[in-house]
Amino acid sequence: MTIYPLTKTSNLHQSAKPLENKSQSVFNRDHLQQKKHRASSEFDNFNFLHTFAATCLSEKLADITHLFPNSLYIGSPLPSEHLTPLMQNGRIDNLMVMDLIKPFKTLHSHPSLIADEEQLPFANQTLDLLLCNLNLHQTNDLPGTLIQARRALKPDGLFLGAMLGGETLWQLRASFNHAEQELYAGISPHVHPFADKQQMGALMQRAGFALPVVDSEFVTVTYDNIFKLMRDLRGMAETNIITTKKTTFSIADFFQKTGQYYSDHFCDKDGKIEATFEVIFLTGWGPSSSQQKPQRPGSAKTKLADALNTKEIGTGEKTPL
Amino acid sequence: MVDIHPKLLELLVCPLTKTTLRYDRESQELVSEAAGLAYPIQDGIPVMIPSEARSIDITNGEGRQNGR
Numbered sequence: 001m002t003i004y005p006l007t008k009t010s011n012l013h014q015s016a017k018p019l020e021n022k023s024q025s026v027f028n029r030d031h032l033q034q035k036k037h038r039a040s041s042e043f044d045n046f047n048f049l050h051t052f053a054a055t056c057l058s059e060k061l062a063d064i065t066h067l068f069p070n071s072l073y074i075g076s077p078l079p080s081e082h083l084t085p086l087m088q089n090g091r092i093d094n095l096m097v098m099d100l101i102k103p104f105k106t107l108h109s110h111p112s113l114i115a116d117e118e119q120l121p122f123a124n125q126t127l128d129l130l131l132c133n134l135n136l137h138q139t140n141d142l143p144g145t146l147i148q149a150r151r152a153l154k155p156d157g158l159f160l161g162a163m164l165g166g167e168t169l170w171q172l173r174a175s176f177n178h179a180e181q182e183l184y185a186g187i188s189p190h191v192h193p194f195a196d197k198q199q200m201g202a203l204m205q206r207a208g209f210a211l212p213v214v215d216s217e218f219v220t221v222t223y224d225n226i227f228k229l230m231r232d233l234r235g236m237a238e239t240n241i242i243t244t245k246k247t248t249f250s251i252a253d254f255f256q257k258t259g260q261y262y263s264d265h266f267c268d269k270d271g272k273i274e275a276t277f278e279v280i281f282l283t284g285w286g287p288s289s290s291q292q293k294p295q296r297p298g299s300a301k302t303k304l305a306d307a308l309n310t311k312e313i314g315t316g317e318k319t320p321l
Numbered sequence: 322m323v324d325i326h327p328k329l330l331e332l333l334v335c336p337l338t339k340t341t342l343r344y345d346r347e348s349q350e351l352v353s354e355a356a357g358l359a360y361p362i363q364d365g366i367p368v369m370i371p372s373e374a375r376s377i378d379i380t381n382g383e384g385r386q387n388g389r
Contacts, residue, residue, distance in 0.1 A: 111326030
């Protein structure tokens, strides 16, 4: 079970201020920046999950007929082949690209910036479209980040995000826990805590998005062994950045035991180990008076019973058998 | 020297104070008077991360190096 720490949250009425004390943060964002740097040169070989999420985001976007003059894309890589058609027909203009590190070579045609999504450098109501590709699950203040995103949107502006969800790497988490329990008689976090779909639905509402929708897709990848899985995770800069992570392991022992448990329990019929990734997709709009809204309770002018052509049964009455 | 994209100049604000920025073309910086920080622009790419910005002394108008 994963529990996203909701204790350090910003209130809707307070300013969305990021956590400043690193000892209180769940994730070390400086480590994330370093890991992204390290992964950047060979990222193309390990970006299958980011490409998958970017493709899904582009498909969702293609269904929406709005115009997006000011658009911001957070994360890597840029799904140019999917966004280009939208840009060519003028739906997206001036797509800005933002990441924690310097963008890769392919992005030079777009206005780019380096920034932290927890400290978004955009004023209120300036963006028509905000795309977040697999970055939100590594933020310390997820509610605050979503609130900043919603504030940056113009009325009727669109937020589309992809993030890793609660079921991600559950096999690896179980194997780490088992090995650590056996070797050291205790467990510490090695796989990030991920928010689950239900929590994200609540957070999207709390952040004030209109018409929020949350859905998810599962991606199962098979590997020869745990070391190939770890190599992929390093390649996509998704390895452990938990602030309080334990670093005093006799690594060989620990990984051998973890790998053993993993291949004993989570193998497919060909003897390859399975790793699950859950990608949660978030959709929300900047609130606007032009959007559809539910009527006030009690404002109905027609009875439901009439519409269904049936007899109305009062609350005190018994249901006829 | 690659110039910063005009769209970014139009839209970017200080990530801490969300106030407007002054573009210093000569030093290639985006200056936030409210936060007392100058965000560097590297090859036309602004670095809007407060810990990587230079802190400036607003009172005498001169910048001084931030010890991070």
